[in-house]
Amino acid sequence: xxxxxxxxxxxxxxxxxxxxxxxxxxxxxxxxxxxxxxxxxxxxxxxxxxxxxxxxxxxxxxxxxxxxxxxxxxxxxxxxxxxxxxxxxxxxxxxxxxxxxxxxxxxxxxxxxxxxxxxxxxxxxxxxxxxxxxxxxxxxxxxxxxxxxxxxxxxxxxxxxxxxxxxxxxxxxxxxxxxxxxxxxxxxxxxxxxxxxxxxxxxxxxxxxxxxxxxxxxxxxxxxxxxxxxxxxxxxxxxxxxxxxxxxxxxxxxxxxxxxxxxx
Amino acid sequence: xxxxxxxxxxxxxxxxxxxxxxxxxxxxxxxxxxxxxxxxxxxxxxxxxxxxxxxxxxxxxxxxxxxxxxxxxxxxxxxxxxxxxxxxxxxxxxxxxxxxxxxxxxxxxxxxxxxxxxxxxxxxxxxxxxxxxxxxxxxxxxxxxxxxxxxxxxxxxxxxxxxxxxxxxxxxxxxxxxxxxxxxxxxxxxxxxxxxxxxxxxxxxxxxxxxxxxxxxxxxxxxxxxxxxxxxxxxxxxxxxxxxxxx
Numbered sequence: 001x002x003x004x005x006x007x008x009x010x011x012x013x014x015x016x017x018x019x020x021x022x023x024x025x026x027x028x029x030x031x032x033x034x035x036x037x038x039x040x041x042x043x044x045x046x047x048x049x050x051x052x053x054x055x056x057x058x059x060x061x062x063x064x065x066x067x068x069x070x071x072x073x074x075x076x077x078x079x080x081x082x083x084x085x086x087x088x089x090x091x092x093x094x095x096x097x098x099x100x101x102x103x104x105x106x107x108x109x110x111x112x113x114x115x116x117x118x119x120x121x122x123x124x125x126x127x128x129x130x131x132x133x134x135x136x137x138x139x140x141x142x143x144x145x146x147x148x149x150x151x152x153x154x155x156x157x158x159x160x161x162x163x164x165x166x167x168x169x170x171x172x173x174x175x176x177x178x179x180x181x182x183x184x185x186x187x188x189x190x191x192x193x194x195x196x197x198x199x200x201x202x203x204x205x206x207x208x209x210x211x212x213x214x215x216x217x218x219x220x221x222x223x224x225x226x227x228x229x230x231x232x233x234x235x236x237x238x239x240x241x242x243x244x245x246x247x248x249x250x251x252x253x254x255x256x257x258x259x260x261x262x263x264x
Numbered sequence: 265x266x267x268x269x270x271x272x273x274x275x276x277x278x279x280x281x282x283x284x285x286x287x288x289x290x291x292x293x294x295x296x297x298x299x300x301x302x303x304x305x306x307x308x309x310x311x312x313x314x315x316x317x318x319x320x321x322x323x324x325x326x327x328x329x330x331x332x333x334x335x336x337x338x339x340x341x342x343x344x345x346x347x348x349x350x351x352x353x354x355x356x357x358x359x360x361x362x363x364x365x366x367x368x369x370x371x372x373x374x375x376x377x378x379x380x381x382x383x384x385x386x387x388x389x390x391x392x393x394x395x396x397x398x399x400x401x402x403x404x405x406x407x408x409x410x411x412x413x414x415x416x417x418x419x420x421x422x423x424x425x426x427x428x429x430x431x432x433x434x435x436x437x438x439x440x441x442x443x444x445x446x447x448x449x450x451x452x453x454x455x456x457x458x459x460x461x462x463x464x465x466x467x468x469x470x471x472x473x474x475x476x477x478x479x480x481x482x483x484x485x486x487x488x489x490x491x492x493x494x495x496x497x498x499x500x501x502x503x504x505x506x507x508x509x510x511x
Contacts, residue, residue, distance in 0.1 A: 184362050
């Protein structure tokens with residue numbers, strides 16, 4: 001970071017020499033850059049914030065995927081096997097019950113803002129815990145799970161009924177039909193939508209500051225409140241998010257291409 | 265009369281409702297070992313539903329289906345075990361698009377019959393050889409023509425060593441020039457003694473290959489008999505009317 005000081009100093013010297021407007025502007029830019037990133041080692045705050053954002057996103061995504069698949073399984077198994085049928089088997093009632101719970105989960109989560117869910121988790125449900133990051137991971141994971149569930153379910157339902165029938169006619173049970181025939185095809189179809197969900201998730205974590213987490217966005221705001229200068233903090237926070245999303249998109253595209261190559 | 269042991273599938277009073285719509289209104293039938301039963305009828309007559317009830321892809325509303333001595337409509341029966349013995353071929357082929365031809369054929373034998381991969385692949389190649397598609401073993405279904413897809417679908421079902429093959433309008437989705445190659449495979453199969461139930465509009469096939477032809481109309485069997493008798497001397501007016509339209 002030393003060279004930036006030098007640049008600033010040389011710029012200042014030049015400004016004295018020529019009395020030019022550009023040099024004064026350049027000096028100003030350098031000074032603001034310094035107060036945003038270098039004073040008090042603030043770049044470390046950005047780095048910490050970025051890591052926190054990535055950390056929350058990653059764990060929330062894993063939780064969301066697991067929850068989403070589970071809920072999608074319950075919902076589509078219900079829809080495919082017992083919907084509209086009169087049945088008296090005990091297992092069917094259990095499935096109906098879980099399907100009911102899943103419906104409530106999806107309705108409530110999708111029907112309320114994620115910030116409110118986060119605040120409820122932090123201030124009411126886990127009021128005794130101050131592990132904000134863990135609570136944020138839980139909140140965003142549970143939130144994402146509802147969306148993933150609907151994406152996965154739509155993927156399963158998009159597979160032609162003939163695929164089920166062909167598999168069942170060979171003698172596969174419902175579970176093996178799902179594992180070997182339906183899910184591999186559904187997964188490929190929903191990958192773009194899942195990728196989109198993760199990209200949304202990255203940016204949704206920007207409200208984590210509401211529960212005193214120093215994530216990327218919160219760091220930006222904190223630095224603005226110290227320097228009274230919004231330009232560099234906000235622009236750099238935006239750029240950091242963009243970079244995270246670009247990296248994520250890159251890997252998603254790679255995965256998509258690989259899956260597409262596995263058939264024609 | 266044949267002894268009971270020769271009867272592979274026995275259908276008694278089979279009924280199937282879709283909501284308020286009665287599709288099958290009580291069907292009795294017997295399929296003996298080596299039989300080629302051809303089921304014909306107008307669309308909407310219930311002939312496909314009848315076939316799909318035989319392996320319980322459609323759950324019957326009433327009646328029983330006895331397959332190899334077991335009432336498979338009994339809820340306590342593990343239907344998956346019995347379906348392994350009933351191969352099925354669909355109008356829309358229903359090959360698994362994410363798997364190669366060979367994988368389509370070996371998935372069942374490996375997972376359900378506990379065959380080794382090597383054994384299953386050898387058997388699959390043998391079958392592919394028989395239908396002239398050995399060179400397509402590593403192709404994906406989307407790279408095949410309709411006729412090729414249906415031939416693969418047939419050998420995929422055969423790879424499970426079924427005791428009976430159910431064909432649900434196997435040539436109806438094919439381009440006309442590909443119908444022949446699929447019927448050819450089916451004829452060969454019949455000649456080898458495979459028990460078959462075939463729902464089709466191919467009257468030529470029914471006449472030539474069928475041992476028993478069944479005419480289904482409005483959810484009941486209106487007339488049935490050996491093909492010669494059936495086609496040359498139809499008795500019921502409805503069958504006469506139907507034959508006059510399709511022949």
